[in-house]
Amino acid sequence: MRRSEKVLKIKEIFDRVYADAKCSLDYTEPYQLLIAVVLSAQCTDKRVNIVTQTLFDKYKTLKDFADADIDELAEAVKPCGFYKTKSRNIKALAQKIIEEYGGKIPDTMEELTALPGVGRKTANLILGDVYGKPALVIDTHAIRLTGRIGLTKETDPKKIEFDLKKFVPDDYSIHFCHQLVWHGRAICTARSPKCEICPIAMLCRYYEKTYLKKGD
Incomplete structure (x- = not known):
């Protein structure tokens, strides 16, 4: 066959x-999905959902993440592991999306994978779930x-x-x-x-x- x-x-x-x-990560805004996927590296979706429930209440916009105190952000995502790297990447990608894309997540593989902490797996999830494009x-x-x-x-x-x-x-x-x-x-x-x-x-x-x- x-x-x-x-x-x-x-x-x-x-x-x-x-x-x-469907995707098992909880989110309401596209940028929240992006952040959740960054947190999910070497971590279960179940734990990420527990962390983001509080995280997204504290940081209500993409700009909040861009302006976040890095130590506070690191402490907030600590249960997901590799929290120092993940917090730096989240803050940096938020800044880049605001500065270069006017706050809107880009919709191409090349632009997405140029964001800190974003690889092909994450990029494909955004392309598929957010933009409805063919993605694996x-x-x-x-x-x-x-x-x-x-x-x-x-x-x-x-x-x-x-x-x-x-x-x-x-x-x-x-x-x-x-x-x-x-x-x-x-x-x-x-x-x-x-x-x-x-x-x-x-x-x-x-x-x-x-x-x-x-x-x-």
């Missing part, structure tokens, strides 16, 4: 099982699942992204990535994937190699 065909079959199933899949967020779930399913042989996030672009429909790309996260948390976990109850098991190379070839 061609990979493009496999993705469409997966889409048909995921659209039923994970119809409501290659996080740990996407890396693990696309490899297991057999959609790519690549292991480098950027190479996976460009490989998937060849056959994942543009209008499905960001939703597909959110569905992968939900599926990765519920079924296809890192250590003990629940293949016996997986709705896409018959489309999965890992299931085929692990179960079918053993005669299970």
Whole structure:
């Protein structure tokens, strides 16, 4: 089966099982999503949401982050880990967005990845969720699942992204990535994937190699 065909079959199933899949970070303004993603590096979304609930009450605008006392900001984001680096990046990116883009988050990969602390994963999330552009967020779930399913042989996030672009429909790309996260948390976990109850098991190379070839 061609990979493009496999993705469409997966889409048909995921659209039923994970119809409501979306980004698990809480935000109301685009800049809040950007800040939340910066905080999420090496930290769980659950913890980030706890921290940002208070953080976004204290710093109510992008300018508040740009003008923030760096020590106070660092203390506020401390539970997310790497707080000194994250606080510096948040303050700096807020300043840059205000100074260079009039307070509006840029909408190109090149401009987004030029912001402090922003890589391709973060940029793609902004492009997809904020601007509705074709975007593939290659996080740990996407890396693990696309490899297991057999959609790519690549292991480098950027190479996976460009490989998937060849056959994942543009209008499905960001939703597909959110569905992968939900599926990765519920079924296809890192250590003990629940293949016996997986709705896409018959489309999965890992299931085929692990179960079918053993005669299970």
